[in-house]
Each structure stands twice: as C-alpha cells, then as structure tokens.
Amino acid sequence: xxxxxxxxxxxxxxxxxxxxxxxxxxxxxxxxxxxxxxxxxxxxxxxxxxxxxxxxxxxxxxxxxxxxxxxxxxxxxxxxxxxxxxxxxxxxxxxxxxxxxxxxxxxxxxxxxxxxxxxxxxxxxxxxxxxxxxxxxxxxxxxxxxxxxxxxxxxxxxxx
Amino acid sequence: xxxxxxxxxxxxxxxxxxxxxxxxxxxxxxxxxxxxxxxxxxxxxxxxxxxxxxxxxxxxxxxxxxxxxxxxxxxxxxxxxxxxxxxxxxxxxxxxxxxxxxxxxxxxxxxxxxxxxxxxxxxxxxxxxxxxxxxxxxxxxxxxxxxxxxxxxxxxxxxxxxxxxxxxxxxxxxxxxxxxxxxxxxxxxxxxxxxxxxxxxxxxxxxxxxxxxxxxxxxxxxxxxxxxxxxxxxxxxxxxxxxxxxxxxxxxxxxxxxxxxxxxxxxxxxxxxxxxxxxxxxxxxxxxxxxxxxxxxxxxxxxxxxxxxxxxxxxxxxxxxxxxxxxxxxxxxxxxxxxxxxxxxxxxxxxxxxxxxxxxxxxxxxxxxxxxxxxxxxxxxxxxxxxxxxxxxxxxxxxxxxxxxxxxxxxxxxxxxxxxxxxxxxxxxxxxxxx
Ligand SMILES: Cc1ncc(COP(=O)(O)O)c(C=O)c1O
Numbered sequence: 175x176x177x178x179x180x181x182x183x184x185x186x187x188x189x190x191x192x193x194x195x196x197x198x199x200x201x202x203x204x205x206x207x208x209x210x211x212x213x214x215x216x217x218x219x220x221x222x223x224x225x226x227x228x229x230x231x232x233x234x235x236x237x238x239x240x241x242x243x244x245x246x247x248x249x250x251x252x253x254x255x256x257x258x259x260x261x262x263x264x265x266x267x268x269x270x271x272x273x274x275x276x277x278x279x280x281x282x283x284x285x286x287x288x289x290x291x292x293x294x295x296x297x298x299x300x301x302x303x304x305x306x307x308x309x310x311x312x313x314x315x316x317x318x319x320x321x322x323x324x325x326x327x328x329x330x331x332x333x334x
Numbered sequence: 335x336x337x338x339x340x341x342x343x344x345x346x347x348x349x350x351x352x353x354x355x356x357x358x359x360x361x362x363x364x365x366x367x368x369x370x371x372x373x374x375x376x377x378x379x380x381x382x383x384x385x386x387x388x389x390x391x392x393x394x395x396x397x398x399x400x401x402x403x404x405x406x407x408x409x410x411x412x413x414x415x416x417x418x419x420x421x422x423x424x425x426x427x428x429x430x431x432x433x434x435x436x437x438x439x440x441x442x443x444x445x446x447x448x449x450x451x452x453x454x455x456x457x458x459x460x461x462x463x464x465x466x467x468x469x470x471x472x473x474x475x476x477x478x479x480x481x482x483x484x485x486x487x488x489x490x491x492x493x494x495x496x497x498x499x500x501x502x503x504x505x506x507x508x509x510x511x512x513x514x515x516x517x518x519x520x521x522x523x524x525x526x527x528x529x530x531x532x533x534x535x536x537x538x539x540x541x542x543x544x545x546x547x548x549x550x551x552x553x554x555x556x557x558x559x560x561x562x563x564x565x566x567x568x569x570x571x572x573x574x575x576x577x578x579x580x581x582x583x584x585x586x587x588x589x590x591x592x593x594x595x596x597x598x599x600x601x602x603x604x605x606x607x608x609x610x611x612x613x614x615x616x617x618x619x620x621x622x623x624x625x626x627x628x629x630x631x632x633x634x635x636x637x638x639x640x641x642x643x644x645x646x647x648x649x650x651x652x653x654x655x656x657x658x659x660x661x662x663x664x665x666x667x668x669x670x671x672x673x674x675x676x677x678x679x680x681x682x683x684x685x686x687x688x689x690x691x692x693x694x695x696x697x698x699x700x701x702x703x704x705x706x707x708x709x710x711x712x713x714x715x716x717x718x719x720x721x722x723x724x725x726x727x728x729x730x731x732x733x734x735x736x737x738x739x740x741x742x743x744x745x746x747x748x749x750x751x752x753x754x755x756x757x758x759x760x761x762x763x764x765x766x767x768x769x
Binding site for chain 2: 210213314317321323328331
C-alpha cells in the first residue's frame, strides 16, 4: 500500500465500509478539528463514539465519551486517531485487538510501523488525511469552496 | 473517471468542476444568480458560519457557478484549490492577503504587466506593503533583494507585454531556500503552455479576462494554491499558522491542513476584501475554457507566422517573440512552454513613438484596445496607453519603450491579420527620415 498517494477508489471504499467510528482524542471544545470532524460526520450519518480518558463519562455532541477502545461494547468499523504520530502506535495495536476494520490517522499523523502491523492483521489504513475532508472532497462539497475534487464524471453526483 | 488514468488538459478544460447538476441533471453548468442561500435551521447556520460544514451562505464568500470555475482552474493547474476574484488585479491582492502584514514586502520581477507594477509599487504602500523590483533575467537578483521582511516572490511565467520568459525553477529554488512561497502570474502562458507548479511555484494567479475566458467579454481573476507550501507552525505567516480571533481561535493550518490557504482566501480574503467574481462572469469564463486548448494552439500558430513576417519587414527594428530563434528567451521558452510561445508579443518600430501612434490608428482588422487574449487580434502602443504612468526607466525595464508595439494575435485567418498589418505599415519605414 502506497501511503503517500491514495487513489480515490480506495478512500471511497473505506468510507463506504464505515458506519461506526471510534474517535480517539475527540475534544469537547467546539473549535478543535476533532469536534469539526465529529459534527460533520454525524450529519453524514456516521455513528461517532468519542474516546478520551481525560473527559471520560462526559458527553460530546450527544455521545458519551469512553476512556479507551476496550470499553466500547459494540463493533467498531474505523478507529480515527486525533493524537500524535507516536501515540498512534499503541492506539493502532488497540484497534487491531478490538477487531476494527480500518485505522485512520488524521492530518499530520503518520506511523508507518503501526500501519504495517495493522495491514498484516488485515486492516486497511489511511494516514495523514481527514475523513471529513475526504468525504467532502469526494462528494463534491469541498468543490463549493474551490477545492479540486479530481472527480470527472458525466453522472449526477448524489450526496450519500 | 474511476480508472487510474489522469485526465488530459483538454478533458479537464471541458469537464473539471462541472459534473451534471445534482438537483436537476442539467448537463451545462447552471448560472446560480443569487446573492444568498437559505439555512435549514439555526444549527445549520452556525455550522456554516463556524466553517464546520461546507456550504453556501452568501455569494461574496462562495457561489456554485463561481466555485465550478474555481475547481476547473485548480484542475487545469493541477492545484489543490482556487479562489476566483473580480479581476486579475484582485487576484494579486487576494493572493498576498494571507501572507502579508504592514511592513512586509515582496520581491517582484521588473518585467511585469505595467498595471501590476503600478499596483504593487504604488497602491500596496497604502496597506503598508512594500514591493521591490528586480531583473528576473538573473534569478540571483531575487536572492540579493530578500530581507527578513520578504514574504513572497512574484513573477510572470511569460511576461506581458511579451517575449520574456522567466526561469521558474531557479527562482522557486531561491524562494524555498529562504522559506517563502513563489507566486507566478500564468495569465499569458495559460496552463496550456506552462504548468508553474511542475516547476516549483507555490501559488498561481490569473487574469481570467485574457485567454481563459478568451473572448474579451468578462473581467475576472483567480488564485490557485498548490497546497505544497507548509504554513503550519510558521510564525512568519500568522494569518494561517496562528488562531484567528473572529473564528473563535481556529487555526487555519491546523484545522484545514493543506487546504488552509484556499479556505482562508474565501472565509477571510473574499469576506473582507469583497472582490468576488460574479456568477455570470464565471459562467462565461467556464464556457470559454472549454475551448482553451484549441484556441491556444491557433493563437500560437498565428502569432508565430505574424512574428516571422514582421521580423523581415523594413519598418521594423526588432521583434521580441520567444518563438523566434532570434529571441534570447528561445531556449528557456522551449523548456517551460514546449507547445508554443503564446499569442502576445512586442516589436519595435524604426519610426519610434510617432510611427507607433500611426500604426495602431491605421489598423482596420486589429482592434486598438488595452486587452490581450481575445479571439480577435488586438494592437496597442503601450507607451501612449497602458504603460503611460510608468517612468522612462520603468518603461525600458518593462520592455515598453516609445517605439514598442504590443500585439495579441487572435484566431482569425492569419493571411487577413498579416494583410491588415501590411497596409498599416506602408510608408512607416520612412518615418525616421521624416522626423
Ligand atoms: C499578465 C497580467 N496580469 C494581470 C493582469 C490584470 O488583470 P485584470 O485586468 O483582469 O485585473 C493583466 C491584465 O492586463 C495581465 O496581462
């Protein structure tokens, strides 16, 4: 897997196969990037479960914050990591343990060793991207702000 | 296209930014002639204003027809994103707006469109922005002029009024050595001839008024970001790297990653400077871009023929067209613009200023006006028109001395263009003697 340049189909498949996301490092502060991403993805129909030991038990956008991934007692499709690249290593190992299908590391977060462990365990990995931005780009919403979607199509784009 | 083939420039010119309308299925881009867009409820409005949700609020910030143009130009330049503006001049200010604060400066080439030299040299001072101009023929001139206040370098890939090509890679390397972005005005070359991002440019500006719209009907501009210049954590660029108070402490480079510059250009630049492009102009420009490649091919072919004709004419002292082997920019041009040397160039009349005034007066097919990049052939005497606010020294530096004529060759039958010039030049070889 080339983690420098993902093709659109790979990202679309990852997003299509995701319903429930555990967001590690979710913040309750409305102007943090994780809050933006959580709010946006909820609006697009994803279930987001915030994980953050510092604010465990509190609520963010209607969801109770979990202290760590093992506490979640429902299947998780994606673990979305809003922590630094080093911390992403052990979070990835936890994601493998809890049976997640996808590990996603946010913009600026990249851990190639962890990605290799996840891929060896059969997970798919996306690094240094934001699912909110990718979703909005691929479904045409970022084009509304002048961003190049790289999508060329003669079919109507339907918002999923 | 879901295959891994990268679409060609001609395909992008027709398709990029304009999939069928999601609501109606309209295949051509609709003109969304509306000032504003409804909110679903207070929470939706808050999400939009907080930049948490992409969407339309008010057409000063973004508009569906205008954003289609933005995406198309971004795609043609292989950029990350683009911001359309009211004019090319507005694009230049908007491009610098996220980078500059009072007391900051840019280093610009002295071979630029005369209007840009005025804008940067005089009007920018009112913002507390300084510009210094250097001869781009020696790229090291940029390095020598850089100070710790320098926030960007600005050049034209193919300079107006003509014939001058800048070594983009050499200038980009100097900019990056100092950790500042290179801004390239790609108006004259267009992405058909030159792709500045492939040569290290970070930001591209366009006057879409010219070859992009291509038919002399609509004023417009655009700023394109490559997304490659990293603003995160750079104290030199606080607008992007530090919390924005009006967005409650949001930091653009952190929240939007490589989209930061383009997001800022809309959410702050267009919001506060207000120089947005109108939907109708964006629509006309989209229509024009569909035929960019076909037109540019003919502009270049016709211009090469006219330049060769003029080079041997007895009334003419010199022709500066980077498509002629006599041009000192011939090799640079082949490297950066392999498909042609563009449609605009200059030549010098032996008869000087008076012969220039007479020539433009006599033309019947070529139009005497201050534009370039039209389907129609255009002719201008810069010293008596566009460049008349410049000093003698600036005129010479900009390649617009008293004897200089600028022409923008259109896509008419080339023999008709040559024939019009032939009749207009008759007798002018004697003008020097008569003076
Ligand atoms: C190279 C170049 N840049 C910028 C401009 C300014 O563009 P506008 O007239 O659209 O403001 C022009 C216009 O002549 C130009 O030729």
